[in-house]
Amino acid sequence: xxxxxxxxxxxxxxxxxxQEKLKIAKYIPQGAGxxxxxxxxxxxxxxxxxxxxxxxxxxxxxxxEDFINIARGRIGERKNVSxxxxxxxxxxxxxxRFDVVLFCSVLHxxxxxxxxxxxxxxxxxxxxxxxxxxxxxxxxxxxxxxxxGKSQLWLNEMKEKVMAKGESVDLMKDFERIFGTIQSIKQLxxxxxxxxxxxxxxxxxxxNYVPVSFEEYDQIFKLLGMQVMFQRxxxxxxxxxxxxxDFGFSEPELENFRSTGILVARK
Ligand SMILES: C[S@@+](CC[C@H](N)C(=O)[O-])C[C@H]1O[C@@H](n2cnc3c(N)ncnc32)[C@H](O)[C@@H]1O
Numbered sequence: 564x565x566x567x568x569x570x571x572x573x574x575x576x577x578x579x580x581x582q583e584k585l586k587i588a589k590y591i592p593q594g595a596g597x598x599x600x601x602x603x604x605x606x607x608x609x610x611x612x613x614x615x616x617x618x619x620x621x622x623x624x625x626x627x628e629d630f631i632n633i634a635r636g637r638i639g640e641r642k643n644v645s646x647x648x649x650x651x652x653x654x655x656x657x658x659x660r661f662d663v664v665l666f667c668s669v670l671h672x673x674x675x676x677x678x679x680x681x682x683x684x685x686x687x688x689x690x691x692x693x694x695x696x697x698x699x700x701x702x703x704x705x706x707x708x709x710x711x712g713k714s715q716l717w718l719n720e721m722k723e724k725v726m727a728k729g730e731s732v733d734l735m736k737d738f739e740r741i742f743g744t745i746q747s748i749k750q751l752x753x754x755x756x757x758x759x760x761x762x763x764x765x766x767x768x769x770x771n772y773v774p775v776s777f778e779e780y781d782q783i784f785k786l787l788g789m790q791v792m793f794q795r796x797x798x799x800x801x802x803x804x805x806x807x808x809d810f811g812f813s814e815p816e817l818e819n820f821r822s823t824g825i826l827v828a829r830k
Contacts, residue, residue, distance in 0.1 A: 569763070570629065574605050583799055583823070584608055584667055587703050588615055590793065590827045595619060595662035599693065601651050601686070602626075602669030606634030606644075613644040622661075624649055651689045660695040666702045674774040683775055684783060691787045694830045700789065702780070705756055706824025708796065709776040711749035717816055718748060724810045725754070734758050737768055749773070752820045755806055777824060784828045793827040 585608070591598065596619055600609040603623030613621045621644045625631050634646040666686070673682045690700050722745060725731050735745070738754050745751050753773050760767035775783075777794060784791050802822045806812055 572763070574607075574630070574633075580799065580801075581607060581611065584703060585611055585615075587665065587667060587701055587825065588612060590699070590701050590825070591616065591619075591663055592699050595699065597661045598622070598663040598665060599624065599651075599654075599661045600665045600667070601690070602666065602672065603634060603646065604630045606630075606637055606646055608665075608667050609634070609644060609646070610637055610641070613641055617643060619643060621645075622647065624651065624654070626650065651686060651693070655689060655692055659693075661693055661698060662695060663699050663701065664690040664694055666690070666700075666704070668704055670702060670704050671770065671772050671774055675770040680774070680779075687783055688787060691789060691830060696830060698830045699792075700826075700828045700830070702824070702826040704824060705772045705822060706775065706777055706780070706796065706826070707749050707752055707773045707821060709749075709778045711752060711819070711821075712747050712776075714748040714819070715746070716748070717819070718746075718751065721748075721751060721810075721812065721816055721819070724812060725751070725758075728809060730761065731758055734761055734764065734768075737764070741769055742771070748819045755802075755820055756822060759805070777826070780826055789828040789830055791826065791828050793825065795825045796821045796823070797825075798822045 598612065598619060598621050600621060600623040603609045603625050604627070606623050609621050609623035623634055623646045625648065628648045631646045631648040638644055670683055670686065673686050674680065694700060726735065735754060739745060742750065742753065745754060756772050757767055777796065781791060798820060799822045803817055806820065807817060
């Protein structure tokens with residue numbers, strides 16, 4: 564994986580929407596005993612969940628060894644959480660199986676820094692394998708619907724509003740160089756999820772934030788024989804306000820855009 568230029572800033576950005584991210588807690592089924600947090604970074608989410616569910620035990624794994632060391636340093640007195648460096652796949656050789664596997668804001672990175680869709684399919688197959696029977700897979704990430712890819716309603720007007728803000732012009736040009744001309748609401752939505760990271764554009768610009776649609780996740784879960792229990796698409800209020808303030812979008816226009824998807828599937 565590409566080096567993170569400013570790890571401190573990266574970690575702060577990750578943990579900022581903590582309360583938003585912790586909404587995943589309510590999808591942990593009653594009676595679950597063990598949970599694996601894949602791509603846990605500095606352990607912010609894992610530790611918060613471990614505090615919310617003291618009767619459960621949590622393992623966080625990440626490819627970044629520095630992050631794992633930071634996470635270990637934050638465990639304190641807790642007895643129900645541990646952190647390990649490495650790939651999910653490496654754990655399949657162990658007999659240990661989990662009641663819950665969590666992917667929080669990670670699968671788009673698997674896609675961008677791995678081998679695209681095959682890395683996602685492999686990660687979800689590995690998660691399926693490491694879950695016990697009846698286990699629950701929880702994904703939280705930036706996920707859009709494919710049908711938004713076809714929608715063009717008000718597209719030109721909304722694109723003009725974005726371009727009217729001078730500093731967006733160069734970012735949009737570069738975005739279109741990487742991902743192609745914005746010709747749908749889905750593509751504009753993708754741009755809106757990333758223009759605020761202009762100061763780290765070198766890394767963020769190239770990442771595909773929305774590589775797998777809800778419809779595609781459905782297909783993957785079907786192949787894996789998993790049942791989708793819950794699916795939700797929403798917009799973090801902070802982003803809705805930001806898009807409205809930055810570009811003057813009206814409420815009906817804002818309704819076109821989403822920031823967050825949650826998917827819960829059972830083995
Ligand atoms: C955007 S952060 C998310 C951190 C945390 N889950 C959260 O939501 O705050 C993504 C993390 O995934 C890790 N990561 C990326 N690819 C990975 C892989 N193949 N296996 C394990 N971790 C990975 C990165 O090192 C990074 O710490």
